[in-house]
Amino acid sequence: REVYATTGPRMSVRFFGGFDFTADDFSKDWVKAGYDRGVPMGGDLQGDDKSAPRFIVSALKDPDGANLDRVQVIKGWIDSNGKTQEKVFDIAWSDAETRKLENGKVPAVGNTVDLATAEYSNSIGATELQTVWTDPEFDSAIKAFYYVRVLEIPTPRWVVFDALRYKTALSDDVTKIAQERAYTSPIWYNPKA
Template sequence: MRGDLATAPDGVNAPVFMVGALKDPWSGNLDGKQIIKGWVDTDSERHERISDLAVSDGREIGADGRASDPVGNTVDVEQATWTNTIGAPELRAVWTDTDFDPSVPAVYYASVLEIPTPTWQACDKARFDIKITPEGIPRSHQERAHTSPI
């Protein structure tokens, strides 16, 4: 999919995105919502910038557009369970690309992250009482979903 942004109305100098997400009812709460912008500069160099739009649990987004504190982790790796006592069931935000330059080709996509949940390896270990090899495989991870490029 591809498209070009039409000429903006008077007084609008940058694209504005409204982004929302609801948690999967059978999975973890939401950790945060992001916009990823990719562009190519005049020297044909590729760039990417991730901006946090909304984060759960009262965490702050810094001047650099990123949350510095992690959401936490409620995973019990031995039981392969987690609790939804952190995160949020829904996140919504409005974001404006303050660095927008209509002469620079750019692409945007949104991403949503869940709180940590057990990996399938942790679930197999708990259900079937098997040894996980090799040692050091993560037992929790954060699921994420991405939109198509905007």
């Protein structure tokens, strides 16, 4: 159950849930701390009625690929009306000093793609993103799941390379730029019985 997938690139992602993770864990063997004091992605986290879970996450770029734009947590739960809900939280992002949250969202990272050459530049984004995050809307009585999504900076899609190779023009309705992604398996939060 401890797995993650990507849309192609070879990013590395680690994700743990527990109750006492801090940023100081990154200065030690944080992966060992994740297993010793929490559960990995794909695991069940039993509530303790004392505090909200704390999630520790690290993402590394593909060594041969694009830099990272941001890390997001997607939370899912069933509300009091029995309806499934999901919410996306931006939790870590490149250039955090200049890209400030606006209405709960991080502005776009930018775009270095040159469609004429099907090239991009790693002059934006980050090679690694790490953080410890706590759900600001946590309710200890509600079952929930949390999974991580990692986004790369924009890169040209394969159709751009094909158009250059075969010297053809792409119509305006063809998506030419994408942000490749990684997704972890979820951590399932269960309230204290």
